[in-house]
Amino acid sequence: MPVMAPAGPRTSDAALVAAYRAGDRHAFELIHERYSARLERFAQRILQRSAPGVAEDVVQEAMLRASRALVRDDRPMDLKPWLFRLVRNCALDELGRVRMDSITLDDELTPVVLAAPAGSEPEHAAARRAGVRDLLDDLATLPDEQRHALVRRELDGLTHEQVAAELGITTQATKSLVFRARANLVRGREARTADCEGVRARLLEAADAHRRAPAGALRHVAVCAPCRAFRHELKLSGQALAILNPGILLVGLGGAGGAVYGLAGKGAAVKAGVIATAGIAAAGVVIAGTQVFGPGDPAPQAVRSPAVPRGVLAAQQPLPAGTSIVRKRLVLPAGRAPLGAVRFTCPAPLRVADLLRVVGPVPLRTAYARGTVVGASRSATVLLRAPARAGATNVTVSILCRRPAAGGSIRAADQRSAAVPTDRVSVRETLLRALPGGAATGSVRLDQPVRVVRRSGDWSRVVTDAGRSGWVPSAALSPLPERTP
Numbered sequence: 001m002p003v004m005a006p007a008g009p010r011t012s013d014a015a016l017v018a019a020y021r022a023g024d025r026h027a028f029e030l031i032h033e034r035y036s037a038r039l040e041r042f043a044q045r046i047l048q049r050s051a052p053g054v055a056e057d058v059v060q061e062a063m064l065r066a067s068r069a070l071v072r073d074d075r076p077m078d079l080k081p082w083l084f085r086l087v088r089n090c091a092l093d094e095l096g097r098v099r100m101d102s103i104t105l106d107d108e109l110t111p112v113v114l115a116a117p118a119g120s121e122p123e124h125a126a127a128r129r130a131g132v133r134d135l136l137d138d139l140a141t142l143p144d145e146q147r148h149a150l151v152r153r154e155l156d157g158l159t160h161e162q163v164a165a166e167l168g169i170t171t172q173a174t175k176s177l178v179f180r181a182r183a184n185l186v187r188g189r190e191a192r193t194a195d196c197e198g199v200r201a202r203l204l205e206a207a208d209a210h211r212r213a214p215a216g217a218l219r220h221v222a223v224c225a226p227c228r229a230f231r232h233e234l235k236l237s238g239q240a241l242a243i244l245n246p247g248i249l250l251v252g253l254g255g256a257g258g259a260v261y262g263l264a265g266k267g268a269a270v271k272a273g274v275i276a277t278a279g280i281a282a283a284g285v286v287i288a289g290t291q292v293f294g295p296g297d298p299a300p301q302a303v304r305s306p307a308v309p310r311g312v313l314a315a316q317q318p319l320p321a322g323t324s325i326v327r328k329r330l331v332l333p334a335g336r337a338p339l340g341a342v343r344f345t346c347p348a349p350l351r352v353a354d355l356l357r358v359v360g361p362v363p364l365r366t367a368y369a370r371g372t373v374v375g376a377s378r379s380a381t382v383l384l385r386a387p388a389r390a391g392a393t394n395v396t397v398s399i400l401c402r403r404p405a406a407g408g409s410i411r412a413a414d415q416r417s418a419a420v421p422t423d424r425v426s427v428r429e430t431l432l433r434a435l436p437g438g439a440a441t442g443s444v445r446l447d448q449p450v451r452v453v454r455r456s457g458d459w460s461r462v463v464t465d466a467g468r469s470g471w472v473p474s475a476a477l478s479p480l481p482e483r484t485p
Contacts, residue, residue, distance in 0.1 A: 013079040020070055028067055035080065036063070039087045042155050046091040046132050058094055062086040088136075095129050138188040146181035153178050191219035196227050197440060201431065203231055285340060285384065286331035288394070292347060293325040300327060300398070307353035307402045309412045320412070322403035324350050332362065332386055332393045341369055345379045346401035352380040353402040353410040360395030362386045375410040376447040409449055421449035423462070426478040432462075432470030441470050449480065 011019070011030065019027035036059055044055040066086055139147055145167060152158045152166065153174075164174040199220045206213040213221075213231075221227050293300055296318050303313040309320060319325065326344050346352060352374055358364045368374075369381035380399055402410040409421055425448045432442040436459035444450060450462040453469070460474045 014076070017070060017077065017079055020067075021074060028070075031066075031079070031083075032063055035083055038156050039083060041157060042084060043087050043091045045155070046088065047094060054094060055091075058090045059087060062090045065090070088132075092129055092132065095132075134189070134192060135185070138185050141188065142181050142184055146177050146184065149174055149177035150181040187216070187219055188223075191216060192223050194220040194224075196220075196224060199224070199227050200230055201440070203227075285333065285342065287342065288329040288331055291327040291329075293319060293327070294347065295319050295321045295323060300325060301356065301359060303354075303356060303400060305354040305356070305400055306411045307400055311412075322350070323353075324401040325356070325398055326401060327396055327398040329394065329396050330384075332364070332389060332395060334389050334391045341381050341383050342397065343379060343381050344399045346399070348378065349403060350378070350401035351375055351404050351410060352377045352399060354400040355380075355382065356398040356400055358395055358397055360393065362389060362393050362395055364395050364397070366397060373445050373447050375404055375449065421451045421480060423452050423460075423477040424449050424480055425472075425476060427476045430472050430476040432464075432468060432472060434470065436471045438471070442468050444472065450477070452477070 011027075013031075013034075016027045016031050020031070039059045039062065040055045043058045047055055047058065062083065066083060139151070142150070148167065149163050152163045153160065158166075160171045160174045160178075163178075164171045167174065167177075169177075194216065199217045202217040203213050203221075206217075212218075221231050291300070298316040299313050299319055300315070302315045303325075304311060305313075308323065313319070324347050326346060328342055328344065330342065344352075352368075352372060354374070355366055355368070358366060364384060364386045367383050369383050371377070372380045372382075382397060382399070384397070386393075386395075404410050425444045425446055427446060429443055429445050431440040432444060433439060434441050436456060444462075444464060448464065450464050450472075452460045452462050454461040455474065456471075458474055459471045460477060461469065461471050462477070463469045
């Protein structure tokens with residue numbers, strides 16, 4: 001059996017471990033000398049405001065555990081990271097331990113007060129433990145060179161010149177790595193504590209503008225499961241304004257068709273003499289024909305919308321005055337490709353009022369594209385999405401058109417409040433909130449008519465022509481011109 005050389009200061013970690021396991025107690029002393037100072041700095045950062053000397057005690061406890069564990073087996077190990085993990089576990093145990101003040105129980109005149117030192121309550125210890133875990137998670141997400149430079153600089157106490165020599169780069173590059181690593185840790189902490197509602201609003205704005213979401217929002221999504229699920233559903237919709245969160249609405253009408261996706265149903269009767277055309281829509285969708293049903297014509301399908309009397313119109317009932325339905329028969333291609341969009345135009349002077357239920361064997365989902373404003377637009381671009389199809393499929397997509405009232409509302413006369421709209425939305429889109437600055441309950445879009453029922457500071461409580469109410473910034477509104485008798 002070969003004779004092992006005596007351990008020395010230049011002996012490698014693996015050789016020191018082997019020597020200690022072979023019975024050389026001096027080898028473990030060398031391990032302690034090599035790592036104790038760095039381990040104490042590491043422990044102090046975890047313990048933060050703990051009493052002086054606690055970090056040293058934690059390292060001694062970790063070294064005691066290490067001395068016992070090393071001789072239990074002869075498995076190879078990477079000594080340095082293993083020691084740091086031991087110290088981290090011991091430091092976390094220390095944070096979770098409630099330390100009690102010492103008291104005298106024999107003196108009857110001394111009141112017995114069992115009080116823990118300030119900041120050592122279980123909830124504070126749990127918060128510190130969670131903070132440390134978050135920090136370790138953030139460190140793990142850093143690029144390798146940034147993490148190496150930061151740990152060696154902050155925990156191991158190396159100079160920038162020493163770190164640069166290890167990485168084979170310039171000192172200035174090392175400083176840049178450490179700076180970027182610190183900045184990324186700060187951004188990670190900010191992302192973790194960001195307001196979910198604000199992040200989702202930024203995701204929606206980015207989707208509406210067909211651009212990438214801000215980096216801060218994406219960092220929050222990476223650490224927040226609910227917001228990650230929200231973004232996933234938003235992407236699945238394949239539509240710039242397809243919002244699957246019930247708290248945010250697609251368009252002003254919302255309830256009947258604006259944000260509700262049509263599902264398959266039975267076919268509707270076709271009125272003779274309607275206009276029929278053919279063409280090609282985006283992504284291979286074939287427009288087999290267009291039908292326009294005007295006032296007095298039998299409704300080709302049942303309608304549920306605030307834009308018809310009492311909110312419901314049965315199939316084959318005459319369409320009321322000032323109302324029209326425009327239908328397009330579409331042939332969807334086979335496959336999974338996105339379907340794109342189809343454009344509808346209401347007869348003059350009618351305006352877009354609602355999206356109706358899709359008729360066909362495929363659960364086709366529809367939504368308005370950016371730029372379509374209910375009650376203001378005469379044309380509507382409707383976005384389409386459907387599941388995979390084995391072959392070509394026929395569906396019918398319809399919109400409801402209506403003549404706006406004097407105040408701009410497209411609700412049916414017998415549904416409207418006696419009070420007419422007073423203002424119009426003057427920004428592209430703004431959220432309806434339950435309270436000023438509070439949680440979102442919906443949204444309103446550019447040119448949508450609303451009635452202001454109350455003002456409070458910079459906020460106005462409004463009621464939309466679809467009957468939804470909420471608070472919006474007063475700056476997002478502009479008064480409607482007064483009507484002449």
